Amino acid sequence: MLPIVLVVAFFQLVVLQQPLPAFGNLLVGFLCVWLGLAFFIRGLEQALFPLGESIAFAFARKANIYWLLFFAFALGFGTTIAEPALIAITKVAAEVAAGGGIIENHKEALDSYALGLRLTVAFSVGLAIVIGVLRIIKGWPIQYLIIGGYICVVVMTLFAPPEIIGIAYDSGGVTTSTVTVPLVTALGIGLAESIKGRNPMVDGFGLIAFASLTPMIFVMAYGLVI
Amino acid sequence: MGLLQLLQETVLSTMTDVLPIVIIIFGFQLVILRQRIPNLKSVLIGFIYVLVGLTLFLVGLQEALFPLGKLMAQQLTDPDFIRGTTTTLVDGLRWYDYKWVYLFAAAIGFATTIAEPALIAVAIKAHNLSGGTISVWGLRVAVAIGVAIGITLGTFRIVTGTPLYNYIITGYLVVVIQTLYAPRSVIALAYDSGGVTTSTVTVPMVAALGLGLATTVPGRSALLDGFGLIAFASLLPMITVMSYAQVGAWWLRRYAKRRPVAPS
Numbered sequence: 001m002l003p004i005v006l007v008v009a010f011f012q013l014v015v016l017q018q019p020l021p022a023f024g025n026l027l028v029g030f031l032c033v034w035l036g037l038a039f040f041i042r043g044l045e046q047a048l049f050p051l052g053e054s055i056a057f058a059f060a061r062k063a064n065i066y067w068l069l070f071f072a073f074a075l076g077f078g079t080t081i082a083e084p085a086l087i088a089i090t091k092v093a094a095e096v097a098a099g100g101g102i103i104e105n106h107k108e109a110l111d112s113y114a115l116g117l118r119l120t121v122a123f124s125v126g127l128a129i130v131i132g133v134l135r136i137i138k139g140w141p142i143q144y145l146i147i148g149g150y151i152c153v154v155v156m157t158l159f160a161p162p163e164i165i166g167i168a169y170d171s172g173g174v175t176t177s178t179v180t181v182p183l184v185t186a187l188g189i190g191l192a193e194s195i196k197g198r199n200p201m202v203d204g205f206g207l208i209a210f211a212s213l214t215p216m217i218f219v220m221a222y223g224l225v226i
Numbered sequence: 227m228g229l230l231q232l233l234q235e236t237v238l239s240t241m242t243d244v245l246p247i248v249i250i251i252f253g254f255q256l257v258i259l260r261q262r263i264p265n266l267k268s269v270l271i272g273f274i275y276v277l278v279g280l281t282l283f284l285v286g287l288q289e290a291l292f293p294l295g296k297l298m299a300q301q302l303t304d305p306d307f308i309r310g311t312t313t314t315l316v317d318g319l320r321w322y323d324y325k326w327v328y329l330f331a332a333a334i335g336f337a338t339t340i341a342e343p344a345l346i347a348v349a350i351k352a353h354n355l356s357g358g359t360i361s362v363w364g365l366r367v368a369v370a371i372g373v374a375i376g377i378t379l380g381t382f383r384i385v386t387g388t389p390l391y392n393y394i395i396t397g398y399l400v401v402v403i404q405t406l407y408a409p410r411s412v413i414a415l416a417y418d419s420g421g422v423t424t425s426t427v428t429v430p431m432v433a434a435l436g437l438g439l440a441t442t443v444p445g446r447s448a449l450l451d452g453f454g455l456i457a458f459a460s461l462l463p464m465i466t467v468m469s470y471a472q473v474g475a476w477w478l479r480r481y482a483k484r485r486p487v488a489p490s
Contacts, residue, residue, distance in 0.1 A: 004334075007336075008294055008298065011302070016302070026290045028286075028290070029288075029290020029291060032283070032285050032286025033287060035279075035286075036281070036283030036284070038279070039275045039276075039279030040276055040279030040280055041347075043273065043277075043278075044276065047269045047270075047273045048276065050264075050272075051263070054263070055251065055259075067258050071258075078246040079250075082245075096450065142413060142417060147402055150401075153398075157391045165390060166451070169391075169394060169453070169454060169456075170453050173457060174456060177243055178343050178426050179243050181347060181348065182347035182348070185348055185351055189351060200355050201414075201415070202411050205352075207418070208420075208421040209418050209421060
């Protein structure tokens, strides 16, 4: 937190040469952020981490892989569809598409385009968690899958409409929220710990990586199809 | 906007973040796994902590830093301001006239990433699992440096108007080559760190910067060129985290070599 304050203060006072407005607000805000982080980390250790791991253990013990994959999909889809950052970016994407003449420029067409895009991204994140979980179970090395995904992205970039490329690339980054990340990380690590022969450090991470890769591919595909 | 109203809205938006997760998890626990959640009370209290923590965190940012940060992004990208800092006499601005913008981009990228809660979570996990060889601060700083370089490159791209995919594809190539040489245990973590960097803190600040630049640089469209900063911010951390691990491994080797052999 301190670094942000330093950066803002330096640019405001030295570069722009303007006074710092409302010092009181700054102080209250600083206090809120500091308290908030302390609470969040406490909740992390008490709820999100143990819950993710206990679910992973439970699934590994009861050993029905289909339910586990279904759970993975639901988790990815459910947490993404309501994500505020995603809702914002799909709205802008619809405007870009209308500006480029891909869809008609009236409210109905814009809304349906944005909703379609949102569903596409949510579906792709669900699929990503499924692939990621499958990888942990089977022990596939992550790099081949991710590099394969990159090749997909590069090839699709050649064919996708240029308007959608920037949005597609950005949509990979906005899908994973602050609550989802710890939970999904704990789930992956829990799975890797409970399956014999997996190393949590090598196999447990990687779910988030898939969740940031597949949306790029699917958004470009959406741009190609529509 | 009043503080109370802001608080109310933030609680609501945090709830929509948390609620789907709670429903899915509890649904699966009760219907499919048919088991009670261990330490239910403690978990529920934990969720309340998460809710309260995130709400306070966001309200604090809204109250203190976002408005100021966004205003600064606009002021720094304002052509009048940039003209005042340069001695270039020709009409058009050159890419190097935007030096303060690059510095701001790097500084704000670094600072917001250090404060990112999702990154702290992953760093804690990585630290515990690696048995202490990956330090929480080491990972956070490595990722933050990555985001700083990423956002700077991203602003440079908006100023020069070069196509986004050239940079991203080059970045992919670097990632692929590094993957061949990086210690195997860090690869998945490095890939993950691309996605965790851009959450609550970084996205709003960076979006304001991109939008400000794309609106004021002549020949750029806010809709088309304002995008791409997040993509840079998710790509570069993979490279810096793998570098961090490589440097760490190299350091260990060197240290092991130098250590005097104990006399037998």
